[in-house]
Amino acid sequence: MRCSRIEGQHRRHGFTLIELLVVISIIGVLIALLLPAVQAAREAARGLQCKNNLKQIALAAHNYHDINNCFPAARASSSPQYGHMVTLMPFLEQGVLANAFNVSLSGGFADPGNQTVSTTKLSVLLCPSNPVQNTIRLRKSSSTGKSYGAYITDANGNFMMGWVCDYWVNHAISASTIALLSPGGTAPDPILKGTAPNMAMVTDGLSNTTLFLEHAGYDKHYVKGVGWPMPETDLTLDQPGAWGAWLGWCAFMVQGYSNSPPPTNASTPAGTACAINCNNSQGVFGFHPGGANVAMGDGSVRMLSTSMTVANLMAIVSRNGGEIISE
Template sequence: MSRPVRTRPAFTLVELLVVIAIIGVLIALLLPAVQQAREAARRMACTNNLKQLALATHNYHDTHGSFPSGWVKVTGSQFVNGNYWGWGTFLLPFIEQTAIHDQIDFGWQWVSAPSGGNPNGLIPRIPINGFVCPTDVIGPINTKMGNSGTSNYIASFGNKPMSAVYYRTSANRGMFTGDSAVKFRDVVDGTSNTILFGERSGTTVGSISYNAGLWVGYRNGEGSGGQPYSCIGRGPGSATDVTSGINSTNNWALAYSLHPGGANFAKADGSVSFYAETINLSAYQYLIQRDDGQVIPNE
């Protein structure tokens, strides 16, 4: 006796296409949420990096009696215009990077590759994640700058144009200039109203190449015209150059980040604020200067 043949139910082509379409819709709905969650985590990590750097400046002040210099020129006729050690290098012992700091011979300038017996040839190529914003595309090695260690955090130069005239002058009212030694008492406007560091991503927007910076120091020295990728540069922006907002594509002197809508800034009190691209330009100018006596308008 033959057994009856049982037919097994199966998806029709139409049903299969419907299921695939539903899955596609769900992915389309969930993917932006996942991306937003990832960016929120990256922005939080960036904020923490800036907090650690700001705290390091306080510990440096406790030890040395002032904030670190923006950069220091190496003494010697062979280093008239060279690569100067910057604030990032001086903070190394205060961000758990003493081992790197102790390898540096400060009698020589830094170089991006071994050269002429300079003992510091490999130091700048060491990547330090604490100087890198996780959102940035350039990563811990700045391939646009001799494969040296990236710094997405740039110190505030102050209110004067980036030129040799103002590299070392009390007329510049920023927190970090050449051979500067700013003390807490010099921050007359209040530490919560004064920017220490701002972001700069290593990317190109239109014709503007931001290139981030280098944690090791300031490249190419005095009279170089103020490269936008320098460790100190005009930092988050010189007040005289603030003619457009954060994340602008037409002024490399300003801060630029890949965080949607604005950029993170560390202030002299150790706090970190996210300032929007639409920040009041007067507020931005006043935040850059430490003793202008201005009341900061609504941001």
């Protein structure tokens, strides 16, 4: 009897296989429920940072206007080449960087003498939701497809590099898209058209006109959220060398797209079915699930929804179209 009691006291207890499987299943369900919430919280934080970036850039443009009685031109200088972000640096608390950029060098944004500035990463110009955050090799050509032009190198054959920018301005509005929406119509002007664009020219109202827009993903070509490397045979994306670097001409011609744009190796004609996050060739494009963020002419920031119509997009990116924008 004593031995029997001792054996009973040392009997081991544990999970059965079924109990273990049930526990694992419950943990799996909890993880499946928790991950989307965590991802949503992270994207919400990234979205807020993106909007804050745009707010800072818009305020810089307003401060520039206060001093110069105009906004910076979309293409600040064509000879040597450099873009509007160069002129905004002192107003983004980057005066030291602005002073380091030598505007007299013939190579402009891609000159070897400006590589220190060109390869400086500026978080305020990068959306944290963008998976493509890197430097790019620079080219001078602004042509598309096989006419990209050779990469720029220094005397030792080293590639000229530059950090990308996710927040652009529109220097033009697609006449092809306007013609599809209104046959015979002419494209209105974007907010920064001209050498000294000012607030008085925005007859549509500053709160109704975009100033800075997400145009992200360089130097990959993104169509409906899917990205490809950009081979020389890709005729669909303006090469990013002269346009994608923050020192360069970060300005694009806004257009609408069809719902089935070709991925690569084909042209991307204008369309009227898709307005936001369709194509980062000439489209308003961000990596937020609900749309893309923009800064308006009055300095406010908003998200343009993926459900926005092309007609409304064309209206909101123009300063003097006289359109009625239906929300």
